[in-house]
Amino acid sequence: DADVTQTPRNRITKTGKRIMLECSQTKGHDRMYWYRQDPGLGLRLIYYSFDVKDINKGEISDGYSVSRQAQAKFSLSLESAIPNQTALYFCATSNNAGGAHTQYFGPGTRLTVL
């Protein structure tokens, strides 16, 4: 079984709809992240959480919100989806061991907003 799972894997929705993307992990990591990936722009950080009570904005948080329901679960919501939120969304996890913190990515969710 995959260590980091994301649901749904694909979603097509309409402008103005509320969307939730979910991420679960079995790696036992305490840190979780949400990224979006757009052609030509690379991976950009939306939100990150270092533990259940710690939520931080990334570089592109406008239009998004998150919820850390448990150590293993981190959800990303688009309150009112717009077409320029069409992208690949990735969840990642890392632990808080000393040194560099390697991030491990989920398989992604392809979101299309019409």
Place this chain on the structure above:
Amino acid sequence: EDQVTQSPEALRLQEGESSSLNCSYTVSGLRGLFWYRQDPGKGPEFLFTLYSAGEEKEKERLKATLTKKESFLHITAPKPEDSATYLCAVQTYSGGSNYKLTFGKGTLLTVNP
């Protein structure tokens, strides 16, 4: 502002033709440099972490090296299954729990049989 630049943007090789991908960076407080492989429509797959200048790591046909300003991913005798986008990312630290990961835009490698 932290910057990570990868070159070339795209590279096409014949099977067995060795080459290198470059990742140059300008950051403060480097904690580590990461290489990932990403196949189309999939999540980035971790390859290597390099911590300090002079460090090298190898995995099958891939070898990553690090200097104070750049990293190279050397691909020796590539095979078609090595075709993917290779992403470089640098992690910086600015105190407390403030670790930041900055990604380059990637190099799309195509290996023809």
